[in-house]
Amino acid sequence: GQNIDQPTEMTATEGAIVQINCTYQTSGFNGLFWYQQHAGEAPTFLSYNVLDGLEEKGRFSSFLSRSKGYSYLLLKELQMKDSASYLCAVIRGTGGFKTIFGAGTRLFVKA
């Protein structure tokens, strides 16, 4: 089976740094995505990790440890527009890839 866990909600202050954790249990792991979803909108791609380590892209970084089944998304220099849900998604399978999403973490950025 598969299980993806991430905190339901987080609150942080504008200009600060926040780390959103994701743990997963799945067979046939092939990579992990982070998506951002604003209320009423479609998810938009943020990052993709397939190997262990840190991937940095501007204010956003994502880390993966396959042996621990663990990832985090790091957001720096928080802006009000970063208030959104952040979805951790695991891609699994071969010869056909199934993406399994966590329930998402709602981030509230306050002034």
Add this chain to the structure above:
Amino acid sequence: DAGVTQSPTHLIKTRGQQVTLRCSPKSGHDTVSWYQQALGQGPQFIFQYYEEEERQRGNFPDRFSGHQFPNYSSELNVNALLLGDSALYLCASSSNDQPQHFGDGTRLSIL
């Protein structure tokens, strides 16, 4: 270059009816996945189509069926609608195991 397009944007149906949702993938993408997203939840994988065949399927009943056409566009059909089928239905397209690009979704309301 158009991204993923879905139609209609909103739809209202009554219990027992049938519905067809449509999706055109992003140019260059050959794989289409469908997701159901209830309010406050992450997207739930329904199924994935590649080369006009269902390649992967999530934990959804047979009332949910689909089709992919030679031009890679896809349809999601739901029969015998239930109140619990009310949700945002997202289509995502990709190529190989690259990140999926999502459409804006179809919001389906069942009365």
